[in-house]
Amino acid sequence: MKFLTWNVRGCNAPDKRRLIKRGFDQAKPEVICIQETKLGREDTARVFGVRQRWSGFFVELEGDSGGLGILWNSLVVQVDAISCSKHWQMVKVNLKIMNFSCFLINVYGPTLVVEKCRLWEDTSKLLEEVRLTLAIVVGDFNATLSFSKTRGGVKRMCKMQSDFQTFVNSNALFEVVVK
Template structure:
């Protein structure tokens, strides 16, 4: 099962929307955490194709600032919204395929230092509410943990880094280290003016027994934003991500098997789209 977190830095320009949608299509996630949509709820639902391909849960932006969204594929994932604010969303995720469930927190931290203190308390309270379950935090905290998470510009220890580290230690969180790059944001300048930081990643709750599961994160190529999307693949230990499906001949000799296939075919959920797309969705359901 694949998660994706991405600070898209606004979706108002048509050309940018096209690039973002193309990036999502290439990544092929099942659950998407979006930060900084800079859109209202209805506009965000329309832009990201809710009710056509995705289901969604959005938080409205304040003017041209902020805006959050969680999207999921309803054919393979069930998501229940729990709570939200202008800086975070929390949902319960249940996979229909691999019998996997977790709490997912989509975070976009405030940029003002005066708002940070209350923000850390709010996220800590959310994590305490789900302490006995697996919690995944898709983060853009607008803060870095150390000097190693920044390249270029002024590099000095500040109160924001100290508070962020205290928050991580207190909640016993650990980061899924992503391959593919050390930084997830850049100011897109050249030479000595270039600044890059690691602002986006996934955190997991340390208290949960993660032995049966394997987590792999990767920084993906950006498209239309100055932030890079980060993916998180969750799979059972020893089980390949894409298991080949093969029909055994003995199934065809089983009494009532063909009749059952007909029943499954009729029970497949109706989806919108071209006939070829509908056909493959029915095949996937029967499998």
């Protein structure tokens, strides 16, 4: 099963929509997770062509930021929406041709530190609920695991990075970077 995750950083402009759709067509995934649509549920469904073989589960944006979506090829997979909040959505994905299923958590992290910590707590609880099953966490946490500042030749990790690293380690997560 092929997954695609993409922080689209808004998809109001027609040129941007065409670029995104072209990317989807080239990747040919069975499941697509999008973050930061900056669109409401109905608009997101319309823009991403939820019809025919594609289905979708969307989280409403807040103000003029956010917005999440999980789309899937309904000929290949069955997806059951489990729960969501403004910063995450969790579904159970079942591959129709094989006995394979997993939980998928799509994340778009807030920018405020207090809300980031809440997202990490929520995600940890979700992972605990499904701990005996494969769980895939994708998206944009708006946090980094790498050193972002160097002072006097010494790399220093800020408290937020350290807390995020603790969250990642305590949930046995690992970062996959594709360039």
